[in-house]
Amino acid sequence: MARHLLTLRDLAAEEITSLLDEAQAVADGDIPALNGAVVATLFYEPSTRTEMSFEQAARRAGAEVLHCDVEHSSVRKGESLVDTVRTFAALGTDVLVLRHPASGAPALAARHVRCAVVNAGDGMHEHPTQGLLDLLTVRQVKGRIAGLRVAIIGDVVHSRVARSAAWGFSRLGASVVLAGPATLLPVAAPVPGVEMTVSLETALSGADVVLALRLQRERQAAGDIPTSTEYTRLYGVSDPVLRRAKPDVVVLHPGPANVGVEITAEVAYGPRSAIIRQVENGVYVRMAVLRWALAPRTVRHGDAATPRRSPQGQHAAPVVG
Ligand code: CP
Numbered sequence: 001m002a003r004h005l006l007t008l009r010d011l012a013a014e015e016i017t018s019l020l021d022e023a024q025a026v027a028d029g030d031i032p033a034l035n036g037a038v039v040a041t042l043f044y045e046p047s048t049r050t051e052m053s054f055e056q057a058a059r060r061a062g063a064e065v066l067h068c069d070v071e072h073s074s075v076r077k078g079e080s081l082v083d084t085v086r087t088f089a090a091l092g093t094d095v096l097v098l099r100h101p102a103s104g105a106p107a108l109a110a111r112h113v114r115c116a117v118v119n120a121g122d123g124m125h126e127h128p129t130q131g132l133l134d135l136l137t138v139r140q141v142k143g144r145i146a147g148l149r150v151a152i153i154g155d156v157v158h159s160r161v162a163r164s165a166a167w168g169f170s171r172l173g174a175s176v177v178l179a180g181p182a183t184l185l186p187v188a189a190p191v192p193g194v195e196m197t198v199s200l201e202t203a204l205s206g207a208d209v210v211l212a213l214r215l216q217r218e219r220q221a222a223g224d225i226p227t228s229t230e231y232t233r234l235y236g237v238s239d240p241v242l243r244r245a246k247p248d249v250v251v252l253h254p255g256p257a258n259v260g261v262e263i264t265a266e267v268a269y270g271p272r273s274a275i276i277r278q279v280e281n282g283v284y285v286r287m288a289v290l291r292w293a294l295a296p297r298t299v300r301h302g303d304a305a306t307p308r309r310s311p312q313g314q315h316a317a318p319v320v321g
């Protein structure tokens with residue numbers, strides 16, 4: 001049985017903590033052995049960090065990478081998502097890493113393939129590995145998650161990053177507040193127990209963590225924000241507004257950042273920023289997730305150095321150490 005990672009909502013606190021522990025072990029030099037596993041990356045939306053870090057994670061752990069350039073694939077001839085993922089499975093994929101503009105696309109894919117599916121960001125739904133790397137980064141900086149106040153600022157309604165972070169931080173005992181203009185907040189809190197406010201000052205008050213979100217122009221309707229200048233004046237994360245947060249506040253941004261719009265250069269590149277650390281942790285988290293996704297099919301160390309093949313010609317059990 002494959003183990004899919006589709007949302008953080010689906011994971012219990014213990015499972016999230018275990019993945020963070022495993023990612024930290026990777027960060028400390030304990031690289032998993034994914035010998036013989038085939039990791040396919042299928043991104044229907046642009047990406048730098050997520051796609052590159054999954055591929056880097058797979059290669060560093062000794063897996064094969066099957067990279068799909070969607071723009072030059074048969075998707076452009078009209079091939080459906082289901083037929084595309086079934087094709088990847090037939091090519092021997094063990095873990096399919098999928099980014100798609102439609103919320104729920106990875107869940108749909110998971111119903112049609114026997115390999116593991118990892119959600120690399122689906123529409124406005126979730127981005128679970130981003131949530132994990134945000135958690136890992138904060139845990140490294142603060143030493144804990146429980147009891148922290150986490151302010152998530154900006155284009156909340158369009159943000160899969162916000163949703164996964166809200167689930168992850170809440171589940172591990174942080175208090176989460178979502179803040180932005182009313183047009184960029186959901187009508188109801190997407191995660192039980194999280195606060196919502198249009199007041200940046202309220203959200204930042206006493207915050208231990210500030211997660212600034214990218215303005216998702218590609219998903220916004222005309223009129224969601226009057227102008228980016230006005231947005232910056234009211235909701236931009238800057239040194240002056242951060243005075244309301246705790247003095248040792250850590251600032252996150254999933255990237256790519258519109259520097260000068262949702263976050264100033266002084267904050268993005270300043271001493272409180274953990275943005276580059278987030279990118280580095282992305283590789284560790286994704287190695288841990290690849291191993292986790294493959295773990296149900298783990299075979300003993302020392303078994304076949306090359307993957308066994310099923311009668312259908314698909315890889316059966318990769319060697320996972
Ligand atoms: N954070 C994130 O998903 O970035 P990319 O779009 O560059 O992968």
